[in-house]
Amino acid sequence: MGIEPHEESRLLELIPVLGEIKHAKRHLKTWMRPSKRCLHISTLPAKAKVIYQPKGVVGVISPWNYPVLLCLGPLIGALAAGNRVMLKVSEYCPETNKVLREILDRALGENWIEMVEGEADLANRFSLLPFDHLLFTGSTSVGHIVMRNAAENLTPVTLELGGKSPLLVAPSADLRDTAKKLVFGKMLNAGQTCVAPDYIMCHADQKQTLIEYIKQELLAYYPEGVLSPDYTSLINPRQLDRLQGYLEEARAAGIECDNLMSQGPAQSDGKLALHVIHQPTDDLRVMQDEPLWAFVTHFIV
Incomplete structure (x- = not known):
């Protein structure tokens, strides 16, 4: 149903995503390098560094208002960190979802990402899965449910919630x-x-x-x-x-x-x-x- 002008779609959805991809590709080698840490003199001659590792499987629940930006944006960060991703897209955007599925299947394949479609009951079951990390973008009321479900598995959660402005x-x-x-x-x-x-x-x-x-x-x-x-x-x-x-x-x-x-x-x-x-x-x-x-x-x- 309805339209969005091409210029607006490019400005709000495509340009930011392309910028995120370019930024990740440009800085990924630096992000992957171990990071040295200073130690107290009492621990000499010990040395310390942080070695960055993937978390595992990341769940992403994306909203309907920006079905490209808020789907691919979290995906870029999760994949750049070496994770595999399960992506729950909004049921309100079936035509956009078809295009996204084609692009993701062609570019990444099922070894790296699994895209899931369904109504609110499926989203609820999705947030109950034992992910290594879960990202949700949406309303505050649904955010409460997602946080409560994730707590069953002690899943770390990143919430991006709407509100009053x-x-x-x-x-x-x-x-x-x-x-x-x-x-x-x-x-x-x-x-x-x-x-x-x-x-x-x-x-x-x-x-x-x-x-x-x-x-x-x-x-x-x-x-x-x-x-x-x-x-x-x-x-x-x-x-x-x-x-x-x-x-x-x-x-x-x-x-x-x-x-x-x-x-x-x-x-x-x-x-x-x-x-x-x-x-x-x-x-x-x-x-x-x-x-x-x-x-x-x-x-x-």
């Missing part, structure tokens, strides 16, 4: 420049980024001016609104329903919600226009879950 606007800020940077960071991948600007804290006097500048930037980026060909879709109907549910909950609570992209419909073909929720209360799901968009009309220092 507030934007604090200083009283002296250039609001036009703030809007330009804010829109760029928010609209990449349709906001489906764990560190995308989430909610704004600014002085009430700045609010309306900042909103107008945001509207101008959105109009310049997307003159046809969500109908613009380079406007990224949400990954699937489930995520679209989740974001619409935030708006419906806020409106039901009597909180004002505005579409910032009046140059087109509020949604179309899996695309949702950027909205602002004015003065949301902390009990709303939009203020508990990962980002949509919200304004808090006071400035916090």
Whole structure:
């Protein structure tokens, strides 16, 4: 379902991965060298050094929002360290998974990597396996489950978890420049980024001016609104329903919600226009879950 502009895919997914591969190839010999350590004079004439060795089999659970970068990125580090890898990819990206499987089979073969596909129940069983190390990227709620499952085998875990990303606007800020940077960071991948600007804290006097500048930037980026060909879709109907549910909950609570992209419909073909929720209360799901968009009309220092 949906699209992502080629330029955006290259910028966010392919260029960083290629950079990681080049960096690993350039520095691998240095990383593999034993590293000398200093000893206390009382241990002379002893010498000490660290000899780096592979851990063994590394499990990687990758998310749907960056199915190439957050799949191949951890894979590069694990393979560079000499490990074999079992990779659980997101069930939300079946077409991307097909391409990844072809590339990995051709480049590495099953001796180095085993790619696994399946729903959430399979991911749960995957995290129960006795890996020598486990890497997970995803939500905090699922991260709790992964950590608990890994603890059964005392598996070391690396978690990269999403969360809230507030934007604090200083009283002296250039609001036009703030809007330009804010829109760029928010609209990449349709906001489906764990560190995308989430909610704004600014002085009430700045609010309306900042909103107008945001509207101008959105109009310049997307003159046809969500109908613009380079406007990224949400990954699937489930995520679209989740974001619409935030708006419906806020409106039901009597909180004002505005579409910032009046140059087109509020949604179309899996695309949702950027909205602002004015003065949301902390009990709303939009203020508990990962980002949509919200304004808090006071400035916090």
